[in-house]
Amino acid sequence: MSLPSYKDAVKRLDPLDFVAGYLSTRDLLACCLVNKNFNSVFAKYLWENPLRIIGNGAKRIPFHLEKYRLLSKSITATRESTKRLVETIDYRQQWIPKMYALPKHISQRALTMDAGYWNSQRIVYKLLADLPTHFLHAKFLFLDDIEFPASPAPLSTCRPLLVSLRNCQNISMKLSPEDAADALGEVIYLDISHTALRDSYGHPIYSPAHLMLPALRILKLQRVGLLDSDLRSLLAASPHQLQLASLDVRDNKLTDGIIPDLEHHLVWRLDPTSPPPPPSSATAPPNIYLESPPAYTERPRAEDEQQETFIRDSPHPPPDDPESFAASAREHANPGDVMPYAGLTALYLSGNAFTSDAFLRLLKASDRLQVLDLDAPFKETKYSASLPARPTTDEHPAEEHPHPVTTATLLLSLALSPRLSTLRVHHALITHPSTSYHPDTNPHLTSLTLTSIPPLSPLPLIKSLKSFLLAAASQERAISLARSDEGEGGRRGVKVRPGLRHLRLELGGAGVESVSGDRDADA
CATH class of the missing domain: 1.10.1240 (Methyltransferase, Methionine Synthase (B12-binding Domains); Chain A, domain 1)
Structure with missing residues (x-):
C-alpha cells in the first residue's frame, strides 16, 4: 500500500466518516444517493x-x-x-x-x-x-471451505496482503510456486489451518517449503498434520532469519526436536548460555509498575552470527486474527512497519507432543517473546535439572534440583521476560506446591490462561487459585495508586503497566488426570 499524498495527509477528516461505520447496508446505499459529496464518503464503506x-x-x-x-x-x-x-x-x-x-x-x-x-x-x-x-x-482475500478446480490460474489478479485458505482442498491451485513471486509476493498474513498437507497414506501432497512466501510475517498452520521435518524445511526456506513474527502450529505432531530450529528464528539474549539473575532489592526500581520506554538495543555480534546488530522493539504483539490484521493494515500505509524484523515474538505451540523442556528452552533462549501458548505439563527431566537454580534468599533457600515450575517462575519474571504480554500455560504454574509465581512476578503480563484444570479439583488447587485471584486484586489496587501518584496521561507522564487484565481458566483437556483415582467417583 502506497503512502498517502500530502493533500490526503493534511486534509481534515470528514465528520461523515464517523457516522458511516454505524450504518447498515441499506442506509449506506441511501446516503450514497444524496449528492456527490455523500457518495464520495459512503461509497468506500458500501463497496469495501x-x-x-x-x-x-x-x-x-x-x-x-x-x-x-x-x-x-x-x-x-x-x-x-x-x-x-x-x-x-x-x-x-x-x-x-x-x-x-x-x-x-x-x-x-x-x-x-x-x-x-x-x-x-x-x-x-x-x-x-x-x-x-x-x-x-x-488486499484481503478469504477463500475458506472451498474446493478449487484444477484449472490454470489467471494471468492478472489482485496482490493481497492477507490470504485465508482454512479447510480448503487443492491448495496447490492457489499456492503454486509460480504464483509466489507474482500474485502472492506481498502476502503478509497466510492461514491454511485445517488443510491436509498429507494424504491418507502419509505421503506429502504439498511441500511446506512453498508456504514461505517472500513477504510473509504471520503464518497459521493449525491442525494440518505437521511433522518436525515439515516445519524444519519450512523454516529453512525463510529468506531472512528474523522474517517470521508469528507462528501458529497448534494441534499438530511436533516434538521437542524442532525447538533448536525455532531458536534460530528468535532474537537471542545477550548471553544465551546463562540468563542474568533478577535484580536485587537494592538495585530494583522503586516501582515495578512503571514502564520503560522502547529503545534500540545493541547486541554483541559474534563472527558466525547472522542476526542483525540492532533490533527494534515492537510495542504490540503481531495481530492474531484476520480482523485485527485488516484494521492494522488500514491504519498504516505499510503494514510491515507494525511488525519490525525482530524474529518470532508470538508462538502458538499447544496441542503437540512438547514437554516442559520446550517451554523452558524458549524462555531461556530469548527475552523478546510477546505471546507464548504452550500448555505442556511441568515434569522433571534431565534438562530441567541441569538449569541453574534461582539465587538464594531468606525466603527461598537454595535447591539442589529445582522443579521445572520453579525454573519457569524465574524465567517468566519481569527481568527475564520484559516483553511477554500473553501467556497460555499449564495450571501447575499457579497451583504446584513449589511455585512462587504471582501477578507481580511480571506486571507486564496482561493475559494469562491456565489449562487442563481438573473439573473436580482438590482443595489445595482451589486454594491456590483463590490466593492468585486475591493477589491480582491487590495488584490492580497498586497500579491504580501508581497511576494517581505518577500522573499518567499527561504529555510527559510516566506510562504505567496495565498488569494482569484477563485470567482464563480452561477445565478438562488432554492429559487431565483423575482427582480421586476412581473414575466412578469422579463421575
Whole structure:
C-alpha cells in the first residue's frame, strides 16, 4: 500500500466518516444517493466488501443465488473507480446457516444440509471465482471451505496482503510456486489451518517449503498434520532469519526436536548460555509498575552470527486474527512497519507432543517473546535439572534440583521476560506446591490462561487459585495508586503497566488426570 499524498495527509477528516461505520447496508446505499459529496464518503464503506452486501438480505437460497448471478454478469461493466474501492473479497458463507429453517424431521434436515449447503457454496464460487481478476486493488482475500478446480490460474489478479485458505482442498491451485513471486509476493498474513498437507497414506501432497512466501510475517498452520521435518524445511526456506513474527502450529505432531530450529528464528539474549539473575532489592526500581520506554538495543555480534546488530522493539504483539490484521493494515500505509524484523515474538505451540523442556528452552533462549501458548505439563527431566537454580534468599533457600515450575517462575519474571504480554500455560504454574509465581512476578503480563484444570479439583488447587485471584486484586489496587501518584496521561507522564487484565481458566483437556483415582467417583 502506497503512502498517502500530502493533500490526503493534511486534509481534515470528514465528520461523515464517523457516522458511516454505524450504518447498515441499506442506509449506506441511501446516503450514497444524496449528492456527490455523500457518495464520495459512503461509497468506500458500501463497496469495501461486496459479497457481504449480497449476503445480507433475503433468507431464501434462490434469491441469493440470483444476486450472485447478477453480480457475475454486471461486474465487467462496473466503473474502474468503483472497483478500486473494494478491499475485501470474502467467500466465507456465513449467511448460509441463517438461511435455513431446518425441518423438524431428522431425515429431511440431513437432506437439506447436504444438498443445499454444499451445492450452493460451490455454485457461488463457480459464479464469482474471477473476482480477484476484476478487483485488482483488493488486499484481503478469504477463500475458506472451498474446493478449487484444477484449472490454470489467471494471468492478472489482485496482490493481497492477507490470504485465508482454512479447510480448503487443492491448495496447490492457489499456492503454486509460480504464483509466489507474482500474485502472492506481498502476502503478509497466510492461514491454511485445517488443510491436509498429507494424504491418507502419509505421503506429502504439498511441500511446506512453498508456504514461505517472500513477504510473509504471520503464518497459521493449525491442525494440518505437521511433522518436525515439515516445519524444519519450512523454516529453512525463510529468506531472512528474523522474517517470521508469528507462528501458529497448534494441534499438530511436533516434538521437542524442532525447538533448536525455532531458536534460530528468535532474537537471542545477550548471553544465551546463562540468563542474568533478577535484580536485587537494592538495585530494583522503586516501582515495578512503571514502564520503560522502547529503545534500540545493541547486541554483541559474534563472527558466525547472522542476526542483525540492532533490533527494534515492537510495542504490540503481531495481530492474531484476520480482523485485527485488516484494521492494522488500514491504519498504516505499510503494514510491515507494525511488525519490525525482530524474529518470532508470538508462538502458538499447544496441542503437540512438547514437554516442559520446550517451554523452558524458549524462555531461556530469548527475552523478546510477546505471546507464548504452550500448555505442556511441568515434569522433571534431565534438562530441567541441569538449569541453574534461582539465587538464594531468606525466603527461598537454595535447591539442589529445582522443579521445572520453579525454573519457569524465574524465567517468566519481569527481568527475564520484559516483553511477554500473553501467556497460555499449564495450571501447575499457579497451583504446584513449589511455585512462587504471582501477578507481580511480571506486571507486564496482561493475559494469562491456565489449562487442563481438573473439573473436580482438590482443595489445595482451589486454594491456590483463590490466593492468585486475591493477589491480582491487590495488584490492580497498586497500579491504580501508581497511576494517581505518577500522573499518567499527561504529555510527559510516566506510562504505567496495565498488569494482569484477563485470567482464563480452561477445565478438562488432554492429559487431565483423575482427582480421586476412581473414575466412578469422579463421575
